[in-house]
Amino acid sequence: MLLLSVNTAGILANQNIFDCATSADANLVGYQSLSINLSTPVGNGQAHIYVRNISAGTTRLVSTDVAGAQGNGQSGGCWLSGDGAFIAFYSDATNLVAGDTNGVADVFLKNLNTGSIQRVSVDSSGVQGNGQSPHFADPETGDVILSRKPANWDREPLDETVPSG
Numbered sequence: 001m002l003l004l005s006v007n008t009a010g011i012l013a014n015q016n017i018f019d020c021a022t023s024a025d026a027n028l029v030g031y032q033s034l035s036i037n038l039s040t041p042v043g044n045g046q047a048h049i050y051v052r053n054i055s056a057g058t059t060r061l062v063s064t065d066v067a068g069a070q071g072n073g074q075s076g077g078c079w080l081s082g083d084g085a086f087i088a089f090y091s092d093a094t095n096l097v098a099g100d101t102n103g104v105a106d107v108f109l110k111n112l113n114t115g116s117i118q119r120v121s122v123d124s125s126g127v128q129g130n131g132q133s134p135h136f137a138d139p140e141t142g143d144v145i146l147s148r149k150p151a152n153w154d155r156e157p158l159d160e161t162v163p164s165g
Contacts, residue, residue, distance in 0.1 A: 004029050007038045008058045017050075019076050023084030027054050028112075030062070030078040030087050047074045049089045051112065062087055063108075065096050066115055074105075085113055088120070090132075102128045 004020075005013040013035035021030045029052045036043035038050050039061040048070060049063040063075035071093030078089045092105040097119045100106060106128070107121040122128055 002054065004031070004052045004054075005033065005035070005038075006052075006059065008060075010057075011037060013038055018047075019078050021078050021080045021087075023080045024082035025084070028052070028080055028084040029054065030080045030089075032076045032078060032089075041070055044070055044072070046071065046093070047076055049075045049078045049087065049091075051080075051087060062110055062112065063089060063091055063093065063096070064115075064117075066117055068115070069095060071096050086111055100128065102130060104129070105132045 003012070005017045007013070013033055014037050015034040017031040017033045017035075019030075019032040022028065030049060031052070032047050032049055034043070034045070034047050036045070038048075038059050041061070043061075048061055050059055051062050052059045061070060063071045065071075071091050072095045073091055073093035075089050075091035075093060078087055080087050086109055088107060088109050090105045090107050092103075094100045094103075096108055096117055100119060106119050108117055109120045110117040119128070
């Protein structure tokens with residue numbers, strides 16, 4: 001048995017973990033936690049997304065903007081691409097990307113190699129939704145699927161696919 005809910009120093013998380021996802025080789029494990037002791041910066045009382053690299057023995061906060069600032073809202077529902085390069089999650093944080101002013105949870109795709117993050121729950125013109133954007137991963141391709149579009153989106157069909165890279 002392997003304990004995943006620890007920080008890089010091996011200290012046990014002070015809260016439970018949820019919504020676990022793994023890369024195809026099971027070396028990376030993503031999860032949601034309210035813990036405030038899993039990474040630096042210290043958690044801010046919001047649920048965040050973390051990735052544990054089993055072979056490296058590291059845990060890092062990934063529900064951050066490109067500069068590493070932690071999200072100012074709840075995050076959850078993580079999914080890892082098969083190669084471990086990307087993680088998708090939803091968040092109602094407003095500071096992960098510029099222009100997020102819709103006040104609802106959006107879906108984000110973060111490149112774990114570069115730290116870049118993009119909101120994928122926008123329409124073809126980049127217009128943010130006026131409602132929440134639930135998601136799931138296609139079990140065959142690993143692609144992130146937006147399963148319902150907000151009412152103000154201009155495109156059809158309802159499902160949009162974002163390649164996993």
